[in-house]
Amino acid sequence: MIMNGTAESGLTLDKGPQALLDTVGQDPTGPLTVGIAGPGGHGKTALLAELARVYQRAGITVRTAAPEPGEPVDPDALLLVDDAHLLDDARIGVLLRLVATRRHRLVVAHRPWPRSAALSELVDSLRRDGQAVLLTPFTREQTAAYLAATPELSRNGDLVDFVHTQTSGVPRDVERLVRGLAGAETPTGTVVAPPRSAVGEFGPDLDVQPAAVRRLLLAVAAGGLLPVSMLGTLLGREPAVVDELVAATRAAGLLGADGRLAPIVRRAVTTLSPTTDRTAVWRRLTELQLARGGAVLPLVRSLLAVGALGDCPASTLAAAAGEALADEPAFAAELFAAATAAGRPASAEQALAAALAGNLDDALRLADRLLATAAPPDRSEAAVVAATALAHRGHVGRSVELYRWSGTASAAAFATVGGLAIGDLRAAAEPPAGEPTGDPPTLHTSAARLMANGVRESVSGPPTAALSALVQAAALLEPDGRAALLPDSPAALAALTAVHCGELEIAEQVLHRALGAGVGGPLMARRHRLLQAWILMVRGETHAAAERLATVTLDGRQLESRDLLFAAAIRMGIGRRNSDLGALKRGWGQALEAVVRHPVDLFTLLPLGELAIAGARLGDLARLEPYLREGRALLGRLGDPPLWSVPLHWSGLHATILTGEPALADEHVAALLAVADHSRYAAVVASAAESWVEVLRGVVDPARVEAAARGLHDTGLCWDGARLAGQAAIRTADRRAMTTLLECARALQGRPPGGHGGPTSATAESTARAAGPTQQGLSDREYEVAELVLAGLTYREIGDRLFISAKTVEHHVARMRSRLNCANRAELLALLRTVVADRASDTAGQPWPQRATR
DSSP: OOOTTOTTTTOOOOHHHHHHHHHHHHOTTSOOEEEEEOOTTSSHHHHHHHHHHHHHHTTOOEEOSOOOTTOOOOTTSEEEEOOGGGSOHHHHHHHHHHHHHTOSEEEEEEOSSSOOHHHHHHHHHHHHHSEEEEOOOOOHHHHHHHHHTOHHHHTOTTHHHHHHHHHTTOHHHHHHHHHHHHTSSOTTSOOOSOOHHHHHTTHHHHHTSOHHHHHHHHHHHHHSSOOHHHHHHHHTOOHHHHHHHHHHHHHTTSSOTTSOOOHHHHHHHHHHSOHHHHHHHHHHHHHHHHHTTOOOHHHHHHHHHTTOGGGSOHHHHHHHHHHHTTTOHHHHHHHHHHHHHTTOOOOHHHHHHHHHTTOHHHHHHHHHHHHHHSOHHHHHHHHHHHHHHHHHTTOHHHHHHHHHHHOOHHHHHHHHHHHHHTTOHHHHHSOSOOOTTOOOOOHHHHHHHHHHHHHHHHHHSOHHHHHHHHHHHHHHHSSSOTTOOOSSOHHHHHHHHHHHTTOHHHHHHHHHHHHHHTTTHHHHHHHHHHHHHHHHHHTTOHHHHHHHHHGGGTTOOOOOHHHHHHHHHHHHHHHHHTTOHHHHHHHHHHHHHHHHHSOOOGGGHHHHHHHHHHHHHTTOGGGGHHHHHHHHHHHHHTTOOHHHHHHHHHHHHHHHHHHTOHHHHHHHHHHHHHTGGGOHHHHHHHHHHHHHHHHHTTOOOHHHHHHHHHHHHHTTOHHHHHHHHHHHHTTOSOHHHHHHHHHHHHHHTTOOGGGSSSOOHHHHHHHHHTHHHHTTOSOHHHHHHHHHHHTTOOHHHHHHHHTSOHHHHHHHHHHHHHHTTOSSHHHHHHHHHHHHHTTSSTTTTSOOOOOSOO
């Protein structure tokens, strides 16, 4: 070992031992009375050896055996006594008399236990008349210093934390582990476990321990901190005897002062103990823990960490799985599977764990088997699991049947939600959850009822009532909703409802709380994150939306059909808002597959509408038309509820704009105007739709357009609001109106007017000078250049693509920036996205025919 300031000795010492050596080194002939205390493995013997070396080098005789009674002791010699705790009272009495004379150089080392009355008197005398030195574990810095003295390990800085954590700083254990690492084939690589050679060195220490101590070590290795009463029952000893066993184990340096084992010691105890002893202790320990109603999950984690999970009885594994269910459903599913392998029959809880973890294949397989073979209570729970899994996969009709069959109050509420989702108006007329089973009004049951009420209100009542009920339902689940198995969460439905009525802040807040509380476990976490990404996309924050979308699949699991549909629509929506035609083309096939996989229901109309616009942009809307007809038919069966129909008409309007069908656009506008009084959101969207169509017909009322654009922005449709203002700006012949609308578009994109602090006369003048060319939009060549600039190509690459020089490309970009009055390149790119998006169809830049009638 290497120690601070004593490189020659090779020890690593704390301040107390180092001060002792320094004092002795300066005057080895002076008086010396020292007591050294420390558990086994803390360096007592090494320190005594270093003291002996110092005195011998000074020519002083060193004696290392405790004298017998009556035996003379040379006062000029140094007497070193190790393991004084093993001496009998007679020899300890001799040492006491030597201390009392104050004429002898005496150093006594001992462990803190066993400690007889005579030894306690000696220790007190050494402290009173001399110096007491306490040896403690290494600090991290001392461990680093020790490693630094080993050339083959000193270059691996990551080893310091590994060694210190594994050994808890016990010097003997540090030495063993470092020796084992130095002898390994790749000591500089990443180390995840101590080498076998290092673990094997603990064998002799364990072999000399009494059987009761070895059983105690096995118990602590499995269960961490255990009460003395439980240890007493396990070991068959009285509490006082257990205390003595714990003290002996600590004194041996095997058990830490905090009652825990260092990881390397735990590994040694586990691997070096006979299998029969280990199995017997751990089985008995789990039985005791279960009998006293204590948590067994920490115990099972410990067993898993050392690869001994097979020693657990099935009942213990199942109990631990139940404890892990809320916070770690995937781990719970593994433990349930291990319990089944150990002979416990499969249960509905096992299927529940698989479903909460998002493993719907296993959940459905287990639930289906239980439906056919289990007892009635398990069959009912299995039906709920199967119904939930089927709901996530789009089989809502079958899901409703299973929910109704299960007979619980919450399942009846979920059946109501599912029935309304597929357009079954009878579900709205039924109570959200009767009480045929007398289910208690738990948080889960109450939330389910509110959820059903909220969906019913969204179809037949005012949006405020629907949103209020759903937000309340979401709040009820927040305290204890991690293990709630849900076909859809009230937070997700509240967010959808809020998006449908322009309350994006409420949607964000309810999703944030649901994710923080873990409502619905990993199964629902994806749903919540996808809706967060949707809100960001709608606002035009496409980069943030893409980042949020990327978090949805970090765990590597495939998306279920509903989530896959939302993810595909978000990707296409981001591509459309970024005018990224390449991304739209690349994602279209996956989007179509997602539509095919998930049948149309009330809660997927939003992504269906977004995909309709993308399909129109790509000239492939016809392939979505059957699904759009199905969506319209579903709404018709529900009486065309405005809350759900308004966004679909809004999407339909933009799809018809891109396909160049004015008559169909007028139909969507008429439908929106017909329900404009349903809510503030419906009124804003209806006004914006009417203005948009008029703009395309060349009729631009700046005040009306700006009011409509700002209304869209205020309801969360920020990108749409900026786009409406931008489209009106490039179609008006009025220079002043164009300037006003461009400034409005920039402001709605989150930029200050004029790209600076406000509109200036210079800005207005430059815009006015450019008004002539802008009246007809960009030229065909400028549109081509703009599309390639937005695609990220360099000027040289664009020139190669268009067979023009890079300088000409630069000229086109400068002209567009001047024409559109953009203060910088970032502002130009933002505005070009709006301009190019409406060039997508052949009708862009061409006035629509006037309506035959108003």
